[in-house]
Amino acid sequence: MPWSSSVDELSSGETRFVTHRAARRTVIVAACAAASLALAGGVAIGRYSGMAPAPSGPGPAGAATHHYVVGEIGRVNASIALLDPRIERLAAQIADLRQFDQRLRAQPPRGAAMAPAAPATPAARSGDDDDGGEGGPALAPRRCVEASAARANAHAINSEVDCMAATLTALEQAVAQHEAAWDGFPGRRPTGAGRPGSPFGNRIDPFTKRLSFHPGLDIVAPTGTPILAAAGGRVIFAGQKAGYGNAVEIDHGNGFVTRYGHASKIDVRVGQIVLPREPVAEVGSTGRSTGPHLHFEVIVKGTQVDPDDYLALFSAYRAGSAADGAAGNIAGNVAGRAAGSAAGSAAGSGTRNGGGRSHG
Secondary structure, eight states: OTTGGGEEEETTTTEEEEOOHHHHHHHHHHHHHHHHHHHHHHHHHHHHHHHSOOTTSSSHHHHHHHHHHHHHHHHHHHHHHHHHHHHHHHHHHHHHHHHHHHHHHHSOOTTOOOEEOOOOOTTTSOTTOTTOOOOOOOOOOOOSSOGGGGGOOHHHHHHHHHHHHHHHHHHHHHHHHHHHHHHTOOOSOSBSSOEEOSOSEEEEOTTTOSEEEEOSEEEEOOTTOEEEOSSOEEEEEEEEETTTEEEEEEEEETTEEEEEEEESEEOOOTTOEEOTTOEEEEOBOOSSOSSSEEEEEEEETTEEEOHHHHHHHHHHHHHHHHHHHHHHHHHHHHHHHHHHHHHHHHHTSOOOOOOSOOOO
C-alpha cells in the first residue's frame, strides 16, 4: 500500500488509514507548481508570441506562424485549466481523510488495536500478499517544473503539464485506496431516525429478568423505518436467524462485519454489494424482541464490540470535517486561480429521534 511509512493500522493491524502528511505536502507542492508553471508558461509563450509576426504581416508564412502560436497558447491554457479542479478535489479529499486519521489516533475504538506500521520491506511482506511486488531505490521525486521553464518554448511547457498530470494521477490512485478503507469503516448511523434503547454490555434481560450480556446497540424506531448500511461491503447473510428474527449481515473487509436484527422486511440478498448508508432492511420486531427497534452489532474479528465507540468516532469526525475540508481547499483554490490568471494573461484572452423503550 502506498505511503506505508506513515500508516497506522486499525483492527488487529489490518485496516489502514494514511496520515496524509506526505500526500498533502505533495498536493500543496503540485498546486504551487501549477501556479509556477502558468507563470513560466506565460513568460515563455509571451516571448514566443512576441517573435511571431502579426496576422497582417507580409506573406502566408507569417500568418501560418501566428496561427500556430495562437493554437499552442490555447492548448497550454486548456491543459493548465484541466489541472485546476483536479488539484482542488485532491486537496479536499486528503484533508477529509487526514481529519479522520487524526480522530482514529486520538480515540481508537475499544476492541481495535492501534500499532505503528513498520516500513514495508521484502522480508516483512507476506508471500500471500496479492498486491504484487514493488521496490527499487528510494529517491527524491523529480520536479516537473524547473527554473529554466521560463525560457522554454510552448512544446516544452506542454511536456511540463503532462508531467504534472501524471503526478496527480498517481496521487489520486493512492488516495482512492485509502477512501476505500474509509468507506468500509462501520461508523455511520444505521437509521435516519430513532433513539437509543438498550446499550452494549450487561443488562437485565427483558424476558428472563436476569443479568445477561447484550452484544449490540438497540435503536428504537417505528416499524418500517429504513435500516442503513453502516459502511460499504458485501451482504453475507440475509434471512431468519435465531434470536434476531429477520437479520442482515454485511462483511466490510479487514475483519469488520455488521449485523442488523429484528427487521420487518429485508431489502438485500446474499452476495449483493452495498454502499455506505444504503437501505438494507426495515425496522421491525421479529425474533426475540419486545417492540419495534433495530438491534445493531459491530463485529471485529468474530468478536462483538461496542457500536457506540464507532458511531461516536464517526459522528465527531463528520462534525469537524467540514472546516478541515474547507481549509484543505485553500491551496487548490489559490493555485488554480493563479494558474488560470497567468495563463490567461499570456494568451491575452483570459481564460461540494420514537416512543417507549424496546429490547432485543
